[in-house]
Amino acid sequence: MAENLRKKSRKAYKAKDSGKSNKNMNGTQTSSFGVSKRENHNSEKFYSSKLYSGYNKGKVKEYRENPIPKSFLSKIFCKSSEDMSELPDESIHLMVTSPPYNVGKTYDKDLSLEEYLRLLKNVLKETHRVMVNGGRVCINIANVGRKPYIPLHSYIIQIMHDLGFLMRGEIIWDKSASAGTSTAWGSFKSATNPTLRDVHEYILIFSKEDYSRLKNGKRDTIEKEEFLEYTKSIWAFPAASARRIGHPAPFPIELPLRLIKFYTFEGDVVLDPFMGSGQTAIAAMKSGRNYEGYETNKEYCQLAQNETNKEYCQLAQRRIKEITEQRKLTETV
Ligand SMILES: C[S@@+](CC[C@H](N)C(=O)[O-])C[C@H]1O[C@@H](n2cnc3c(N)ncnc32)[C@H](O)[C@@H]1O
Numbered sequence: 024m025a026e027n028l029r030k031k032s033r034k035a036y037k038a039k040d041s042g043k044s045n046k047n048m049n050g051t052q053t054s055s056f057g058v059s060k061r062e063n064h065n066s067e068k069f070y071s072s073k074l075y076s077g078y079n080k081g082k083v084k085e086y087r088e089n090p091i092p093k094s095f096l097s098k099i100f101c102k103s104s105e106d107m108s109e110l111p112d113e114s115i116h117l118m119v120t121s122p123p124y125n126v127g128k129t130y131d132k133d134l135s136l137e138e139y140l141r142l143l144k145n146v147l148k149e150t151h152r153v154m155v156n157g158g159r160v161c162i163n164i165a166n167v168g169r170k171p172y173i174p175l176h177s178y179i180i181q182i183m184h185d186l187g188f189l190m191r192g193e194i195i196w197d198k199s200a201s202a203g204t205s206t207a208w209g210s211f212k213s214a215t216n217p218t219l220r221d222v223h224e225y226i227l228i229f230s231k232e233d234y235s236r237l238k239n240g241k242r243d244t245i246e247k248e249e250f251l252e253y254t255k256s257i258w259a260f261p262a263a264s265a266r267r268i269g270h271p272a273p274f275p276i277e278l279p280l281r282l283i284k285f286y287t288f289e290g291d292v293v294l295d296p297f298m299g300s301g302q303t304a305i306a307a308m309k310s311g312r313n314y315e316g317y318e319t320n321k322e323y324c325q326l327a328q329n330e331t332n333k334e335y336c337q338l339a340q341r342r343i344k345e346i347t348e349q350r351k352l353t354e355t356v
Pocket residue numbers: 102103104105120121122123124130270272273274275296297298299300301302303317318319320323
Protein backbone atom coordinates (compact mmCIF):
# COMPACT_ATOMS: atom_id res chain seq x y z
CA MET A 24 0.00 0.00 0.00
CA ALA A 25 2.68 2.47 1.12
CA GLU A 26 4.78 1.33 -1.86
CA ASN A 27 1.90 2.06 -4.27
CA LEU A 28 1.33 5.51 -2.76
CA ARG A 29 5.04 6.22 -3.01
CA LYS A 30 5.07 5.23 -6.70
CA LYS A 31 1.98 7.31 -7.45
CA SER A 32 3.46 10.40 -5.83
CA ARG A 33 6.74 9.84 -7.69
CA LYS A 34 4.88 9.65 -11.02
CA ALA A 35 2.92 12.81 -10.27
CA TYR A 36 6.14 14.57 -9.20
CA LYS A 37 7.88 13.58 -12.45
CA ALA A 38 4.88 14.49 -14.60
CA LYS A 39 4.84 17.91 -12.98
CA ASP A 40 8.57 18.42 -13.63
CA SER A 41 8.32 17.36 -17.27
CA GLY A 42 5.09 19.28 -17.86
CA LYS A 43 3.23 16.08 -18.88
CA SER A 44 -0.23 15.22 -17.60
CA ASN A 45 -1.26 12.11 -15.68
CA LYS A 46 -3.25 10.44 -18.44
CA ASN A 47 -2.23 7.00 -19.80
CA MET A 48 -0.60 5.96 -16.55
CA ASN A 49 -2.20 2.51 -16.43
CA GLY A 50 -0.24 1.17 -19.41
CA THR A 51 0.57 -2.50 -20.08
CA GLN A 52 1.64 -5.08 -17.45
CA THR A 53 4.58 -7.51 -17.33
CA SER A 54 3.44 -10.53 -19.33
CA SER A 55 3.51 -13.94 -17.63
CA PHE A 56 4.15 -15.43 -21.08
CA GLY A 57 6.69 -13.89 -23.40
CA VAL A 58 7.30 -10.19 -23.70
CA SER A 59 4.53 -7.68 -24.20
CA LYS A 60 4.70 -4.23 -25.75
CA ARG A 61 7.23 -2.09 -23.85
CA GLU A 62 5.73 1.35 -24.27
CA ASN A 63 3.97 2.79 -21.25
CA HIS A 64 4.77 -0.42 -19.40
CA ASN A 65 3.38 -0.95 -15.89
CA SER A 66 5.89 -3.19 -14.11
CA GLU A 67 4.54 -2.94 -10.55
CA LYS A 68 3.74 -6.66 -10.42
CA PHE A 69 7.28 -7.63 -11.40
CA TYR A 70 8.94 -5.29 -8.88
CA SER A 71 6.76 -6.48 -6.03
CA SER A 72 7.69 -10.14 -6.69
CA LYS A 73 9.80 -12.12 -4.18
CA LEU A 74 12.87 -11.70 -6.39
CA TYR A 75 13.02 -8.06 -5.28
CA SER A 76 12.05 -8.57 -1.62
CA GLY A 77 15.56 -7.99 -0.20
CA TYR A 78 16.51 -5.30 -2.70
CA ASN A 79 16.94 -1.59 -2.10
CA LYS A 80 14.59 -0.14 -4.74
CA GLY A 81 15.37 3.51 -4.03
CA LYS A 82 13.65 6.16 -1.99
CA VAL A 83 12.19 9.48 -3.03
CA LYS A 84 14.09 11.77 -0.67
CA GLU A 85 13.90 15.51 -0.56
CA TYR A 86 16.30 16.85 -3.20
CA ARG A 87 19.09 18.98 -1.78
CA GLU A 88 22.01 20.43 -3.66
CA ASN A 89 24.87 22.29 -2.02
CA PRO A 90 26.90 24.67 -4.16
CA ILE A 91 30.63 24.07 -4.54
CA PRO A 92 32.63 27.16 -3.46
CA LYS A 93 33.64 29.13 -6.59
CA SER A 94 37.34 28.77 -5.77
CA PHE A 95 36.93 24.97 -5.89
CA LEU A 96 34.72 24.71 -8.99
CA SER A 97 36.27 23.00 -12.05
CA LYS A 98 39.52 22.15 -10.26
CA ILE A 99 41.88 19.18 -10.17
CA PHE A 100 43.19 18.38 -6.69
CA CYS A 101 46.59 16.64 -6.52
CA LYS A 102 45.77 14.33 -3.63
CA SER A 103 44.03 11.06 -2.81
CA SER A 104 40.29 10.97 -3.45
CA GLU A 105 39.86 8.96 -0.26
CA ASP A 106 39.36 12.44 1.23
CA MET A 107 37.36 14.85 -0.95
CA SER A 108 36.68 17.37 1.82
CA GLU A 109 36.91 20.25 -0.73
CA LEU A 110 33.51 19.11 -2.00
CA PRO A 111 30.34 19.66 0.06
CA ASP A 112 27.86 16.82 0.69
CA GLU A 113 25.33 16.46 -2.16
CA SER A 114 27.10 18.66 -4.70
CA ILE A 115 27.97 16.31 -7.62
CA HIS A 116 25.57 15.15 -10.37
CA LEU A 117 27.70 12.53 -12.13
CA MET A 118 30.84 10.57 -11.31
CA VAL A 119 32.76 9.00 -14.22
CA THR A 120 35.99 7.18 -13.53
CA SER A 121 38.36 4.39 -14.33
CA PRO A 122 40.14 3.36 -11.13
CA PRO A 123 43.68 1.99 -11.05
CA TYR A 124 43.49 -1.75 -11.87
CA ASN A 125 46.40 -2.66 -9.53
CA VAL A 126 48.20 -4.54 -12.31
CA GLY A 127 51.73 -3.09 -12.11
CA LYS A 128 51.28 0.18 -14.06
CA THR A 129 53.76 2.93 -13.09
CA TYR A 130 51.18 4.50 -10.75
CA ASP A 131 50.05 1.17 -9.19
CA LYS A 132 51.20 0.25 -5.69
CA ASP A 133 51.14 -3.61 -5.78
CA LEU A 134 48.32 -3.84 -3.23
CA SER A 135 46.82 -7.14 -2.05
CA LEU A 136 43.25 -7.70 -3.26
CA GLU A 137 42.01 -6.78 0.22
CA GLU A 138 44.04 -3.53 0.33
CA TYR A 139 42.99 -2.67 -3.23
CA LEU A 140 39.29 -3.16 -2.49
CA ARG A 141 39.67 -1.10 0.69
CA LEU A 142 41.09 1.80 -1.38
CA LEU A 143 38.17 1.58 -3.82
CA LYS A 144 35.65 1.35 -0.98
CA ASN A 145 37.09 4.45 0.73
CA VAL A 146 36.84 6.45 -2.51
CA LEU A 147 33.35 5.17 -3.34
CA LYS A 148 32.14 5.97 0.18
CA GLU A 149 33.36 9.56 -0.25
CA THR A 150 31.66 9.57 -3.65
CA HIS A 151 28.38 8.55 -2.01
CA ARG A 152 28.68 11.52 0.37
CA VAL A 153 29.22 14.10 -2.40
CA MET A 154 26.56 12.84 -4.86
CA VAL A 155 23.16 14.53 -5.00
CA ASN A 156 20.14 12.24 -4.62
CA GLY A 157 19.54 10.84 -8.09
CA GLY A 158 23.19 11.45 -9.06
CA ARG A 159 24.79 8.78 -11.27
CA VAL A 160 28.08 6.91 -10.87
CA CYS A 161 29.78 5.26 -13.88
CA ILE A 162 32.80 3.02 -13.24
CA ASN A 163 34.92 1.78 -16.14
CA ILE A 164 36.71 -1.42 -15.15
CA ALA A 165 38.31 -4.46 -16.81
CA ASN A 166 38.80 -7.88 -15.29
CA VAL A 167 42.38 -9.03 -14.93
CA GLY A 168 44.59 -12.15 -15.18
CA ARG A 169 43.77 -15.64 -16.49
CA LYS A 170 45.01 -18.23 -14.01
CA PRO A 171 42.74 -17.44 -12.30
CA TYR A 172 40.69 -14.65 -13.85
CA ILE A 173 39.94 -11.93 -11.26
CA PRO A 174 36.47 -10.44 -11.84
CA LEU A 175 37.12 -6.94 -10.47
CA HIS A 176 33.77 -5.78 -11.83
CA SER A 177 31.87 -8.16 -9.54
CA TYR A 178 33.82 -6.99 -6.46
CA ILE A 179 32.97 -3.39 -7.35
CA ILE A 180 29.27 -4.19 -7.79
CA GLN A 181 29.30 -5.78 -4.32
CA ILE A 182 31.00 -2.72 -2.77
CA MET A 183 28.48 -0.40 -4.44
CA HIS A 184 25.57 -2.49 -3.11
CA ASP A 185 27.08 -2.46 0.39
CA LEU A 186 27.34 1.34 0.22
CA GLY A 187 23.64 1.58 -0.69
CA PHE A 188 23.98 2.60 -4.35
CA LEU A 189 21.28 1.41 -6.76
CA MET A 190 22.51 -0.44 -9.83
CA ARG A 191 21.08 0.87 -13.12
CA GLY A 192 22.88 -1.48 -15.51
CA GLU A 193 26.18 -2.22 -17.14
CA ILE A 194 27.59 -1.26 -20.51
CA ILE A 195 29.94 -3.60 -22.31
CA TRP A 196 32.54 -1.44 -23.99
CA ASP A 197 33.59 -3.35 -27.12
CA LYS A 198 37.18 -2.26 -27.84
CA SER A 199 37.83 -4.82 -30.58
CA ALA A 200 38.29 -2.05 -33.17
CA SER A 201 41.46 -0.92 -31.33
CA ALA A 202 44.88 -1.41 -32.88
CA GLY A 203 47.11 -4.18 -31.49
CA THR A 204 44.45 -6.53 -30.10
CA SER A 205 46.13 -9.26 -27.99
CA THR A 206 47.11 -12.59 -29.59
CA ALA A 207 47.48 -14.36 -26.21
CA TRP A 208 45.00 -17.09 -27.08
CA GLY A 209 46.82 -19.86 -25.19
CA SER A 210 47.04 -23.22 -27.00
CA PHE A 211 46.49 -22.20 -30.65
CA LYS A 212 43.82 -24.30 -32.40
CA SER A 213 43.89 -26.85 -29.58
CA ALA A 214 41.62 -27.66 -26.67
CA THR A 215 44.71 -28.16 -24.47
CA ASN A 216 44.31 -24.71 -22.89
CA PRO A 217 42.80 -22.07 -25.19
CA THR A 218 42.25 -18.74 -23.40
CA LEU A 219 39.75 -15.99 -23.95
CA ARG A 220 41.08 -12.67 -25.20
CA ASP A 221 39.06 -9.92 -23.54
CA VAL A 222 38.11 -7.33 -26.15
CA HIS A 223 35.71 -5.65 -23.74
CA GLU A 224 35.64 -3.63 -20.55
CA TYR A 225 32.69 -2.75 -18.33
CA ILE A 226 31.07 0.52 -17.49
CA LEU A 227 29.03 -0.15 -14.33
CA ILE A 228 26.23 2.33 -13.74
CA PHE A 229 24.64 3.25 -10.38
CA SER A 230 22.42 5.91 -8.82
CA LYS A 231 22.31 7.33 -5.33
CA GLU A 232 18.93 7.03 -3.57
CA ASP A 233 16.69 7.71 -6.56
CA TYR A 234 16.78 6.67 -10.22
CA SER A 235 15.33 9.94 -11.52
CA ARG A 236 16.63 13.44 -11.60
CA LEU A 237 14.57 16.59 -11.80
CA LYS A 238 15.37 19.00 -14.59
CA ASN A 239 14.92 22.10 -12.44
CA GLY A 240 14.98 24.29 -15.57
CA LYS A 241 18.23 22.80 -16.87
CA ARG A 242 18.79 21.74 -20.51
CA ASP A 243 19.44 18.32 -22.07
CA THR A 244 22.06 18.39 -24.83
CA ILE A 245 21.76 14.90 -26.32
CA GLU A 246 20.69 14.46 -29.97
CA LYS A 247 18.07 11.90 -31.05
CA GLU A 248 20.57 9.64 -32.86
CA GLU A 249 22.95 9.73 -29.89
CA PHE A 250 20.15 8.82 -27.49
CA LEU A 251 19.07 5.85 -29.63
CA GLU A 252 22.67 4.62 -29.69
CA TYR A 253 23.58 5.24 -26.03
CA THR A 254 20.54 3.42 -24.63
CA LYS A 255 21.99 0.18 -26.05
CA SER A 256 24.07 -1.84 -23.56
CA ILE A 257 26.99 -2.46 -25.94
CA TRP A 258 29.14 0.48 -26.99
CA ALA A 259 31.81 0.03 -29.63
CA PHE A 260 34.70 2.47 -30.06
CA PRO A 261 38.49 2.02 -30.00
CA ALA A 262 40.73 2.48 -26.94
CA ALA A 263 42.94 5.57 -26.67
CA SER A 264 46.65 5.63 -27.46
CA ALA A 265 48.65 5.80 -24.21
CA ARG A 266 51.65 7.25 -26.07
CA ARG A 267 49.66 10.03 -27.73
CA ILE A 268 47.99 11.08 -24.48
CA GLY A 269 51.06 10.61 -22.27
CA HIS A 270 49.38 8.42 -19.62
CA PRO A 271 49.73 4.60 -19.30
CA ALA A 272 45.98 3.86 -19.21
CA PRO A 273 43.76 6.68 -20.48
CA PHE A 274 40.22 6.04 -21.63
CA PRO A 275 39.18 7.63 -24.94
CA ILE A 276 37.33 10.93 -24.53
CA GLU A 277 34.34 9.29 -26.25
CA LEU A 278 33.66 7.34 -23.04
CA PRO A 279 33.10 10.27 -20.63
CA LEU A 280 31.54 12.37 -23.43
CA ARG A 281 28.78 9.81 -24.00
CA LEU A 282 28.10 9.34 -20.28
CA ILE A 283 27.98 13.09 -19.65
CA LYS A 284 25.50 13.72 -22.48
CA PHE A 285 23.38 10.72 -21.50
CA TYR A 286 23.22 11.22 -17.74
CA THR A 287 23.54 14.97 -17.05
CA PHE A 288 22.09 18.36 -17.87
CA GLU A 289 24.04 21.36 -19.07
CA GLY A 290 25.73 23.16 -16.16
CA ASP A 291 25.91 20.02 -13.96
CA VAL A 292 29.08 19.02 -12.08
CA VAL A 293 31.03 15.88 -13.11
CA LEU A 294 33.56 14.24 -10.76
CA ASP A 295 36.46 11.94 -11.65
CA PRO A 296 38.22 10.74 -8.45
CA PHE A 297 40.99 9.04 -10.51
CA MET A 298 41.55 11.80 -13.06
CA GLY A 299 44.74 10.55 -14.79
CA SER A 300 45.29 12.62 -17.96
CA GLY A 301 42.07 14.62 -17.51
CA GLN A 302 39.81 13.11 -20.21
CA THR A 303 36.70 13.45 -17.99
CA ALA A 304 37.45 17.13 -17.33
CA ILE A 305 37.96 17.85 -21.04
CA ALA A 306 34.73 16.02 -21.92
CA ALA A 307 32.87 18.04 -19.27
CA MET A 308 34.23 21.33 -20.66
CA LYS A 309 33.36 20.36 -24.25
CA SER A 310 29.78 19.65 -23.21
CA GLY A 311 29.18 22.74 -21.06
CA ARG A 312 29.46 21.01 -17.68
CA ASN A 313 31.74 21.72 -14.69
CA TYR A 314 34.23 19.18 -13.36
CA GLU A 315 36.09 18.13 -10.23
CA GLY A 316 39.10 15.82 -10.30
CA TYR A 317 41.53 14.05 -7.95
CA GLU A 318 44.88 12.55 -8.92
CA THR A 319 47.75 11.43 -6.66
CA ASN A 320 50.53 11.28 -9.27
CA LYS A 321 52.11 14.76 -9.64
CA GLU A 322 53.12 14.20 -13.27
CA TYR A 323 49.58 13.19 -14.35
CA CYS A 324 48.07 15.94 -12.25
CA GLN A 325 50.21 18.45 -14.20
CA LEU A 326 49.30 16.75 -17.49
CA ALA A 327 45.56 17.00 -16.70
CA GLN A 328 45.96 20.65 -15.73
CA ASN A 329 47.82 21.45 -18.96
CA GLU A 330 45.17 19.64 -21.03
CA THR A 331 42.28 21.48 -19.35
CA ASN A 332 44.08 24.82 -19.80
CA LYS A 333 44.52 24.03 -23.52
CA GLU A 334 40.84 23.12 -23.83
CA TYR A 335 39.87 26.34 -22.02
CA CYS A 336 41.92 28.42 -24.51
CA GLN A 337 40.39 26.60 -27.49
CA LEU A 338 36.85 27.11 -26.17
CA ALA A 339 37.55 30.81 -25.51
CA GLN A 340 38.97 31.28 -29.05
CA ARG A 341 35.94 29.56 -30.58
CA ARG A 342 33.62 31.79 -28.54
CA ILE A 343 35.48 34.97 -29.62
CA LYS A 344 35.23 33.86 -33.27
CA GLU A 345 31.49 33.23 -32.89
CA ILE A 346 30.91 36.65 -31.32
CA THR A 347 32.99 38.40 -34.02
CA GLU A 348 31.03 36.65 -36.80
CA GLN A 349 27.74 37.49 -35.10
CA ARG A 350 28.79 41.18 -34.90
CA LYS A 351 29.79 41.26 -38.58
CA LEU A 352 26.41 39.75 -39.47
CA THR A 353 24.45 42.38 -37.49
CA GLU A 354 26.55 45.20 -38.99
CA THR A 355 25.78 44.10 -42.54
CA VAL A 356 22.01 43.81 -41.83
C1 LIG B 1 43.25 4.10 -14.83
S1 LIG B 1 44.02 5.60 -14.43
C2 LIG B 1 42.80 6.79 -14.93
C3 LIG B 1 43.02 7.25 -16.33
C4 LIG B 1 42.05 8.33 -16.77
N1 LIG B 1 40.71 7.83 -16.91
C5 LIG B 1 42.48 8.92 -18.11
O1 LIG B 1 41.72 8.88 -19.08
O2 LIG B 1 43.64 9.40 -18.19
C6 LIG B 1 43.91 5.71 -12.69
C7 LIG B 1 44.59 6.95 -12.09
O3 LIG B 1 44.28 6.99 -10.70
C8 LIG B 1 45.40 7.59 -10.03
N2 LIG B 1 45.27 7.24 -8.59
C9 LIG B 1 45.64 6.09 -7.98
N3 LIG B 1 45.29 6.13 -6.68
C10 LIG B 1 44.66 7.31 -6.47
C11 LIG B 1 44.01 7.92 -5.34
N4 LIG B 1 43.99 7.32 -4.16
N5 LIG B 1 43.44 9.14 -5.51
C12 LIG B 1 43.47 9.76 -6.72
N6 LIG B 1 44.07 9.24 -7.81
C13 LIG B 1 44.64 8.02 -7.69
C14 LIG B 1 46.60 7.00 -10.76
O4 LIG B 1 47.75 7.79 -10.58
C15 LIG B 1 46.10 6.97 -12.21
O5 LIG B 1 46.51 8.11 -12.92
